[in-house]
Amino acid sequence: MCSTTDESNEHECFKLLSEDKRERAAKFRFEKDRSHFIIARGTLRQILGQYLSENPASLTFNYSKNGKPFLPKNTLQFNLSHAGGIALIALTKNYEIGIDIEVVNPKVEVEKIAQHFFAKGEIDRLMSLPEAQRHEAFFNCWTRKEAFIKATGDGLSFPLDQFEVTLKPNEKAELLATHFDEKEREKWSLFDIDIDEDFKAALAVQGRIEKIKYCIK
Secondary structure (H helix, E strand, C coil): CCCCCHHHHHHHHHHCCCCHHHHHHHHCCHHHHHHHHHHHHHHHHHHHHHHHHHCCCCCEEEEEECEEEEEECCEEEEEEEECCHHHHHCCCCCHHHHEEEEEEECCCCCHHHHHCCCHHHHHHHHHCCCCCHHHHHHHHHHHHHHHHHHCCCCCCCCCCHHHHCCCCCCCCCCEECCCCHHHHHHHHHECCCCCCCCCEEEEEECCCCCCCCCCCC
């Protein structure tokens, strides 16, 4: 499995990529970012190949109108996110799924960004917290919202202020409101993924799911 930044592993991953992904990898300015891109996508292909008993290099992806990849004529759903040298891959059958990981950057102006992107209820809850808790709360909110819009396949074309998630430290990940369609709130489940104190990560999956399984390698 090409899961480290060892040069031989990176080379193996590169050989699995489609031509368009190889071209995209070549455009990265920094070698570290290029390596992470190659290894994350090569590992995704290997994992999908194992599940499908197919050659990873021969897998063909189709894309939604907003660029979310999927396997044609297959019930296996997947999603990928990577940041800070860590990649997360989510898999399920039949249900849409989205995953997001972010580095908790203490320099981010969380109040300013929240005012621009978050729903009013989220902004109010964020600003009601002690200042020392706002960075954690902001990244709780951001990763949960990102995971949700990735699961829907809409990406950043989906207005982030049209739905609300929980955000307070130690508060269960949950979709609180879907202003665009009230019935949608009951159709999704959110989960936090514990990585490291320097990261926040979340997963969204279609359906009312009680628990998920994940491993960190």
